[in-house]
Amino acid sequence: MPPTISTINPSQGPTTGGTTVTLTGTGMTGATAVRFGSTDATSFTVNSATQITAVSPPRAAGAAAVTVLHPTGNSNSVTFTYVVAQVPVVTVVAPSSGPASGGTSVTLTGTGFTGATAVTFAGIPAMSFTVNSASQITAVTPAGNAGAAVVTVTTPGGVSAPDAFFFYAAPPVLNTAVPAQGPSAGGLVVTLTGINLLNAGAVRFGATDAASFAVVSTTQITATSPPGTGSSPITVITPGGTSNPVAFSYVATPTLTALVPSSGPTSAGTVVTLTGTNLASALAVAFGGTAVSFTVASGTQITATAPAGPAGPVTVTITTAGGVSPGLTYNRVVEPGI
Missing domain, CATH: 2.60.40.10 (Immunoglobulins)
Structure with missing residues (x-):
């Protein structure tokens, strides 16, 4: 019984030939040739009784009847359309x-x-x-x-x-983040330096995207820290990939609980011990807005020298990488005359 063809896939190809087509049908075992019009396929393989793969030969543009030749007779035909190959x-x-x-x-x-x-x-x-x-x-x-x-x-x-x-x-590389500490509330502008930073798509503090960032040049980005806690290494993502991390850590807001002594003369020179929490990264100590010299003894204690000023109360604050502490009152009193 002659073979039958039910489908051909794909059903079109270029005039240059070379398209591998799959013929499905019945009775294909023992096929002796596959023809496109009057031209034999460049090659063909009988995969099973229901499938043949064949490579189309070169041929002029237009429809070609595809048939399978078999000792029991030729199959019905299906259409393969030759099209002029288009330069992509x-x-x-x-x-x-x-x-x-x-x-x-x-x-x-x-x-x-x-x-x-x-x-x-x-x-x-x-x-x-x-x-x-x-x-x-x-x-x-x-x-x-x-x-x-x-x-x-x-x-x-x-x-x-x-x-x-x-x-x-090229992959981005980070060298520094300045400053490398900031308040847990976020909002700190950090300058990142490195190479291959153009077209950055994201800046991350740990796993959190920066609140905002700006690409200044191929070697510099400024980024505003999001809220966070603890160690949050910074990375930059560009089309070249993800950079190495550079260190950044969040610092809790400082607190002040005691000033000893809490009062002193209007003249300068009184050494005051400030007690509180989160004081290790202290950047400034101020008496009534006047910055003074200070020494960080520990994360809970700082010593500072009170400045001269008029009699009366002044507010003492500490500024750290975590922000500005609530103030405590220091009183200046007039020394008694002799």
């Missing part, structure tokens, strides 16, 4: 940049992608690619050198012009 054109590469290590999934948009046999980035084959349609391909970038890489698509119609580019970005 790549118009958009998205995203247009990624790390030099490769592995970025990009979508190529253009025309003439049917039957694509290769996608290259600066001459290096894509790690993988899928032809989604005649106008779209998804490809995974190979590793490459930092800079612009020409993207090309090869089809039976030829190779696309070198007009589309993918930009390999």
